[in-house]
Amino acid sequence: MKLDPTVMKDWQIAKAAEEKMLSIAQLAENLGLREDELIYYGKNLAKVDYRKVLDRTEGQKKARYIDVTAITPTPLGEGKTTTTIGLVDGLGRLGKSVAGAIRQPSGGPTFNIKGSAAGGGLAQCIPLTPFSLGLTGDIDKITNAHNLCMVALNARMQHENNYDDEKLAQRNLKRLDIDPQKVQLKWVIDFCAQGLRNIRMGIGGKMDGFEMDSGFAISVSSEIMAILAVARDLKDLRERIGKIVAAYSKSGEEITTEDLEVAGAMTAWLVEAINPTLMQTMEKNPVFVHAGPFANIAIGQSSVIADRLGSNLVDFHVTESGFGADIGFEKFWNIKCRYSGLKPDAVVLVATVRALKMHGGGPEVKPGKPLPKEYTEQNVELVEKGCSNLKAHIETVIKSGVTPVVCINSFHTDTPAEIEAIRTAAEAAGAYCAVSEHWLKGGEGAEELAETVIRAADEPSDFKFLYDFDMPVKKRIELIAKEVYGADGVEFAPEAEERIQQIEQDPDSSKMATCMVKTHLSLSHDPAIKGRPEGFTLPVRDIMVYKGAGLIVPIAGTIKLMPGTGSDPAFRRIDVDTQTGKVEGLF
């Protein structure tokens, strides 16, 4: 059967491809993995024992390491995951040994309103049903580890409330004196459960917990997920789990998970989750799926461990960093690469004619609404104007010392003149450029992109961080705002100033990275301003600290940690064929 994405839905294509996919054993053998390095989960999934593989392969090879990021996207997205998968298959078609790494999706969007997050068209990660339905259980385990900490916290508050010091001492407990106003964590659940966003808990008698305001965030926003993404190994994971600050005492001391004596038990839930899951592209190339942290309060990309595996196993390892390069690539550059020790050899900037027209002054693009004619008819002028945004992201990548490759993610309404305008602008700014048709044609459509990426990766590179950890927090934030966003400066609200003073006094802060919260829909903090905004000051209204994940998080945007389920959610159309056991309507 010819797979044609212009007439077939993504899940129909995936289903057809799954009939011919490699057995997981064959996929692993192709990747040079040994039988005892695989941990099977069902027929078509396996985790890879990261410890065994890293121990065996360390120092033997170092893949060319490619990051896929994007220009400032429209709300429809520019196809980064699709391009990541397409590039993997393009490199595969050129005979390179190659692997990819992408995030695990959250159950929230899957059952609400979503794309599959597995790519699209002829560039998808399969099998799609387990990918969308919890995979090997990592998010469930993060949910359990997180909520066990909340159980420990609230039960401790209850018991300290009910018992005097003597009774506590009988249980070998010292009073922690937790301040109910300064609890730092909420509970988590991996659905869009707006009704649990704000709750009053502990209602009832003295055996019904400690009464206080609380709420639920979506599981993928948990600090534990942020930790899973940056941990180098199980030891590092265990130590980071122990540093999570759950609350403060009434005298202002940090109450960590170690203080609650629950850090070990939390880690017990994660012993298997630390191993990445092995999947495949529709063209039978390996893809690691591991971690799915939020992009605002965490790095928003797959794990350090997955990239370390890919780097040791193949000649080209392709990873994805979420949103535009100002958010995704900046965190890849200054956080993920710092924690992994890996250095990128090329960075792909995904651009679409549609997004560039928007940045050039085209009408607003809204999900669920038909595109205005500016987007469906040739308009070279809008494209040329919009290239200011592309240029800003190219300059950012060049600042990191790595060669950028602009990938024009092809759409059937693109015209040769529009393409040429982008190519001219990209090359003038110092980037390579390639058109890619992976959505329509799979790896074959991505050959030009793959060839260009190989060439860019062959260029000498001089990767360097934007800031060192000894740089004061304020200066780091100003540097990111000016060098990456193009701001004139930063304005710190009094709350932020106060937090910065606390942070500077904390010796641990000199070991922590800076993880900005800002909209991905503009280079500035205002999502309405497209193109390359100038003459603005970035407002930082507060700063959060995640000591386990090792992140200082300046807030220059809104944080939504619990999305809402809409009035026409996807679960309405999902069911099971009880004869075959197949899940239907999932995508």
Add this chain to the structure above:
Amino acid sequence: MKLDPTVMKDWQIAKAAEEKMLSIAQLAENLGLREDELIYYGKNLAKVDYRKVLDRTEGQKKARYIDVTAITPTPLGEGKTTTTIGLVDGLGRLGKSVAGAIRQPSGGPTFNIKGSAAGGGLAQCIPLTPFSLGLTGDIDKITNAHNLCMVALNARMQHENNYDDEKLAQRNLKRLDIDPQKVQLKWVIDFCAQGLRNIRMGIGGKMDGFEMDSGFAISVSSEIMAILAVARDLKDLRERIGKIVAAYSKSGEEITTEDLEVAGAMTAWLVEAINPTLMQTMEKNPVFVHAGPFANIAIGQSSVIADRLGSNLVDFHVTESGFGADIGFEKFWNIKCRYSGLKPDAVVLVATVRALKMHGGGPEVKPGKPLPKEYTEQNVELVEKGCSNLKAHIETVIKSGVTPVVCINSFHTDTPAEIEAIRTAAEAAGAYCAVSEHWLKGGEGAEELAETVIRAADEPSDFKFLYDFDMPVKKRIELIAKEVYGADGVEFAPEAEERIQQIEQDPDSSKMATCMVKTHLSLSHDPAIKGRPEGFTLPVRDIMVYKGAGLIVPIAGTIKLMPGTGSDPAFRRIDVDTQTGKVEGLF
């Protein structure tokens, strides 16, 4: 290494045994399973594709089917799971092809205060760490399916509150008009989270859900878990999920998961969970672990599907029904066997000298307190008096038409005269009797028990239900109270009378079983009354209905659906060896 339970802890024994356990492939081959009927989860676990196995084996053989239940236990338990595992190994030593079936434990007790629930001494189910830590994820999937229903319910209430009928119609929605006072379900989480027992949710603005009182129950008390235990196959599971009543409308109509359009998506989470997990005894015999429903509002035993598998695959299949025979066996008899179509060939009643002394008038037995000397020194008189309780349970089993075998679960302080007293009483009441030392000696210690069970199973049996579904609800309850508990009659509170009238008018109720809620610590409703209580009237204060699980649930005791985490919980002592990845202190 000699494994000696008198000096080693259960987890130390398990760890030693795990070094020599069978590969899952070998275990499955011994059971006659084919490679493509296995679904691997990690190195030492696999699920069994129930559909493939049942289709291949249906009608080929029918195992002798043995249920293990107990006399009215002390709060310390009488060792039913240990005896189940011991009997499996005893039958194995006699050369029989044999399998067992036990429940999956909840994460709540594991991290709070627990025994391992995998048996004990030399009669354990292994490997122990995954058994205790979520196994193949079934409980997580039940949690997700249940909470997705709650998301659908609360989001629907929010949207109906915010939108008029026209706006709802644009989304193809009809107003359900859910009564916030008549929501039937709470959220679930698989921990002892007393602080979530009662919550106020939906606090905030009109986009923050629908504000109402709610709470969390422990996941294993979910109606979905009750359904997993009784479903015959995926079709049956899907239909039952769709019948769950989530709420009532303001006009009193049932609002089911189908009405919320979420039943299919809920089932999507359970497609793999319907397959039992294959584990092994320390003597390498197969054990199915599947489902772990509460014993009060559900059947409290492993699944119908696990028993159907065992029944088709071996010559002797041993299953366990929780608590004393008045609760566990009565539900096995009249609910589980009705839904499975299987008929037991023998029933093992586990008794200990300790429990019989308690029933004979011995002092109170309290967990965590040393046993009074009545329990550690010979006292034949107390044993003889206590046999009234044993006799009651023997009579119950005989009423079902099946031959009872009393298993004296041996303890080192038991004396020959005490044992003889029990044997005399058991045989006088019409039961076989055997002493078993499986805890101390494994299968070798259970050979007498195994031989006796074989003999009992060879007896002609005439298995018949205590009631038919056409019997009115009140009469069924009275029958159970009189015939099984020994009550003079039943007193129905006005709420119960009202509910019974509603139930009798509902045509579906004639397809539902009766699932009593009563303490397991006495044959009566009062846990303090030991022995064989007489002259009491059973008070039924309310009746709940679980239409998905197919259960009418009369309440003659207290229902705790969310236990509390104590002040010295097990999580304090759990940690991970980051070099080996092994979880420590779990047991």
